[in-house]
Amino acid sequence: MTKTRTGKSRASGRITLAAVAQHAGVATMTASRAISQPELVSPELRGRVERSVAELGYLPNRAARALASAHSNVIVVLVPSLSNAVFTAVLAGIQDALDADDYQLLIGNTRYSDAKEEKLLGIYLQSNPDGILLCGLSHSERVEKMLVSSRVPIVSMMDLAGDPDQLSVGFSQFDAGHAMTRYLIDKGHTRIGFIGAQLDERTLRRAGGYRKAMDEAGLADPRLQVMVGDPSTITLGAELLGRMLARVPDCDAIFCCNDDLAHGAIYQCQRRGIRVPEQLAICGFNDLPASAWMNPSVTTIGTPRYRIGFESAMLLRSVIKGETPAATQIDLGFTLMARESA
Amino acid sequence: MTKTRTGKSRASGRITLAAVAQHAGVATMTASRAISQPELVSPELRGRVERSVAELGYLPNRAARALASAHSNVIVVLVPSLSNAVFTAVLAGIQDALDADDYQLLIGNTRYSDAKEEKLLGIYLQSNPDGILLCGLSHSERVEKMLVSSRVPIVSMMDLAGDPDQLSVGFSQFDAGHAMTRYLIDKGHTRIGFIGAQLDERTLRRAGGYRKAMDEAGLADPRLQVMVGDPSTITLGAELLGRMLARVPDCDAIFCCNDDLAHGAIYQCQRRGIRVPEQLAICGFNDLPASAWMNPSVTTIGTPRYRIGFESAMLLRSVIKGETPAATQIDLGFTLMARESA
DNA sequence: CTGAAAGCGCTTACAG
DNA sequence: CTGAAAGCGCTTACAG
Numbered sequence: 001m002t003k004t005r006t007g008k009s010r011a012s013g014r015i016t017l018a019a020v021a022q023h024a025g026v027a028t029m030t031a032s033r034a035i036s037q038p039e040l041v042s043p044e045l046r047g048r049v050e051r052s053v054a055e056l057g058y059l060p061n062r063a064a065r066a067l068a069s070a071h072s073n074v075i076v077v078l079v080p081s082l083s084n085a086v087f088t089a090v091l092a093g094i095q096d097a098l099d100a101d102d103y104q105l106l107i108g109n110t111r112y113s114d115a116k117e118e119k120l121l122g123i124y125l126q127s128n129p130d131g132i133l134l135c136g137l138s139h140s141e142r143v144e145k146m147l148v149s150s151r152v153p154i155v156s157m158m159d160l161a162g163d164p165d166q167l168s169v170g171f172s173q174f175d176a177g178h179a180m181t182r183y184l185i186d187k188g189h190t191r192i193g194f195i196g197a198q199l200d201e202r203t204l205r206r207a208g209g210y211r212k213a214m215d216e217a218g219l220a221d222p223r224l225q226v227m228v229g230d231p232s233t234i235t236l237g238a239e240l241l242g243r244m245l246a247r248v249p250d251c252d253a254i255f256c257c258n259d260d261l262a263h264g265a266i267y268q269c270q271r272r273g274i275r276v277p278e279q280l281a282i283c284g285f286n287d288l289p290a291s292a293w294m295n296p297s298v299t300t301i302g303t304p305r306y307r308i309g310f311e312s313a314m315l316l317r318s319v320i321k322g323e324t325p326a327a328t329q330i331d332l333g334f335t336l337m338a339r340e341s342a
Numbered sequence: 343m344t345k346t347r348t349g350k351s352r353a354s355g356r357i358t359l360a361a362v363a364q365h366a367g368v369a370t371m372t373a374s375r376a377i378s379q380p381e382l383v384s385p386e387l388r389g390r391v392e393r394s395v396a397e398l399g400y401l402p403n404r405a406a407r408a409l410a411s412a413h414s415n416v417i418v419v420l421v422p423s424l425s426n427a428v429f430t431a432v433l434a435g436i437q438d439a440l441d442a443d444d445y446q447l448l449i450g451n452t453r454y455s456d457a458k459e460e461k462l463l464g465i466y467l468q469s470n471p472d473g474i475l476l477c478g479l480s481h482s483e484r485v486e487k488m489l490v491s492s493r494v495p496i497v498s499m500m501d502l503a504g505d506p507d508q509l510s511v512g513f514s515q516f517d518a519g520h521a522m523t524r525y526l527i528d529k530g531h532t533r534i535g536f537i538g539a540q541l542d543e544r545t546l547r548r549a550g551g552y553r554k555a556m557d558e559a560g561l562a563d564p565r566l567q568v569m570v571g572d573p574s575t576i577t578l579g580a581e582l583l584g585r586m587l588a589r590v591p592d593c594d595a596i597f598c599c600n601d602d603l604a605h606g607a608i609y610q611c612q613r614r615g616i617r618v619p620e621q622l623a624i625c626g627f628n629d630l631p632a633s634a635w636m637n638p639s640v641t642t643i644g645t646p647r648y649r650i651g652f653e654s655a656m657l658l659r660s661v662i663k664g665e666t667p668a669a670t671q672i673d674l675g676f677t678l679m680a681r682e683s684a
Numbered sequence: 685c686t687g688a689a690a691g692c693g694c695t696t697a698c699a700g
Numbered sequence: 701c702t703g704a705a706a707g708c709g710c711t712t713a714c715a716g
Contacts, residue, residue: 064693066405126404406709
């Protein structure tokens with residue numbers, strides 16, 4: 001008798017909108033409207049549909065909706081790491097910004113790899129996302145191509161794009177690197193080392209700011225830069241401190257490209273009996289929670305990562321809705337946190 | 343002339359399989375097969391389709407595939423936090439386990455909230471997931487109901503289910519709490535405090551293990567337990583140390599339910615001039631990277647979080663493929679890391 | 685090995 | 701305010 005029983009059905013077995021409509025005694029269309037545009041349906045029918053939805057435990061099929069409506073309510077977020085507190089804060093901001101909407105977040109972890117970013121983007125683009133949130137300004141050629149041909153709105157997070165056509169939310173990594181170096185110079189340090197790991201674009205821009213400040217002060221010396229491609233960890237910070245001191249024994253300050261490295265460097269100093277900051281000043285970047293609590297507390301750059309996520313998502317949301325944003329580039333700034341270690 | 347041009351088209355504008363097929367001069371079906379079951383298509387046609395795919399930059403529409411095939415290749419992962427390194431390691435394990443497959447991970451952050459878990463699950467179930475990975479064994483009644491009626495395979499991560507019908511991968515949080523307490527007792531401590539935050543099920547089980555060990559040794563004293571619902575942070579650890587000492591001044595050891603709290607407690611001791619472990623032994627749980635590096639280094643429980651994610655995903659994967667798992671419960675154990683702080 | 689037909693569960697026009 | 705028809709872009713049987 002029922003259509004779903006006839007012969008070889010390919011049905012999923014789940015409750016469908018048609019079943020809800022039948023249960024409520026209305027057309028499928030009316031049921032659809034009662035759910036997505038309730039103000040267009042008379043209170044009576046709306047009530048009947050709502051009751052049927054509840055009684056049957058109906059859950060809409062997202063794939064069917066996406067296919068029929070040609071938009072998915074999916075927003076793709078690609079971050080280079082999930083173990084780094086910076087990006088989990090960015091994600092928290094995004095989630096909070098989008099909490100009230102019915103967006104589905106597709107979170108991808110590229111692990112600082114172009115190949116992984118390409119792969120993830122390829123998979124995620126298959127879901128026809130309404131928008132994309134990316135970290136950074138530079139991507140592989142293939143990623144750029146995929147992004148362009150997808151025609152999906154994109155917001156770049158973390159740094160500021162020079163190009164006003166590109167939506168970006170963040171702060172100048174270059175300026176922050178410059179400001180921290182300038183701070184150390186003003187404190188009277190002259191042999192200021194820079195320790196960089198991972199060598200992602202943000203680290204390289206901070207290093208660029210460091211170099212400019214050193215140049216301006218006539219203090220530049222290539223031996224003072226220790227750069228490695230490995231992921232940043234406390235252990236690596238401890239190791240690179242050793243490498244720096246072996247190379248430049250009279251080094252009097254070290255600017256670590258992030259707090260993990262700075263913490264490792266400080267712990268290592270404690271083990272070697274090097275007094276921080278008296279014998280060696282050490283500072284970091286990002287202001288992780290431990291930096292305020294360690295002894296000595298760590299001088300570092302406070303970054304608005306939660307707000308970067310939040311504002312990026314709000315900007316993307318407005319663009320998806322067809323609004324013209326007031327500004328295409330949002331500078332959220334940074335804060336130098338002068339504490340005990342430098 | 344072309345069908346897509348006639349009148350009011352609802353087409354998305356993207357390249358479709360039909361377009362690929364036409365370009366290759368084959369039927370849509372053959373193009374479909376050439377992509378998903380290439381071994382069933384003659385080398386010649388397969389080659390033509392592959393070339394057309396590349397030339398046109400075809401990306402399959404996931405919604406259409408999901409709708410037609412009644413399975414989505416989506417796996418839902420719900421974790422209570424993304425800022426906690428424990429769960430980001432679990433996620434890394436899951437991602438690595440599923441890397442080769444074409445699964446799409448839907449990662450949800452429940453923030454330790456039943457309401458958020460319900461909401462996320464409701465949204466994610468709309469995508470018809472092939473499987474679900476959850477943290478913990480106990481969920482709200484509504485979540486349980488949704489899970490049951492969805493009939494989607496589920497693996498519970500972190501702890502071990504008593505019920506053999508339930509798939510679980512983890513270790514006994516209770517036993518770990520018991521072992522750490524036993525260790526402190528064996529060291530001669532008698533006034534052992536327990537500091538717990540968040541009060542999620544894992545913390546409560548660890549506290550249960552602590553209480554049992556204290557009972558067994560005849561050392562139980564309710565005043566020794568400081569429990570608060572706030573999220574665990576270094577700052578909270580520092581604060582709860584103060585609260586514990588105010589309440590039990592002669593406390594000689596403190597078992598913190600996780601490393602964040604332990605770190606905060608130790609930093610606070612340093613600021614107050616309390617020597618760790620001589621005056622007060624402090625230990626944590628999870629073995630975060632900093633625990634091995636701090637001075638003093640932190641005694642804690644090493645947990646196999648990456649492997650929990652990896653093995654959970656492998657187990658779920660095999661169940662989705664219709665295999666019968668060798669065991670429904672996988673105990674990955676824990677390791678007591680005896681270091682300087684206790 | 686290949687293909688014409690039907691259908692997955694929704695929403696978009698359109699008509700009333 | 702309500703509904704019958706068509707279509708989104710795929711895959712599943714089935715037939716050849």
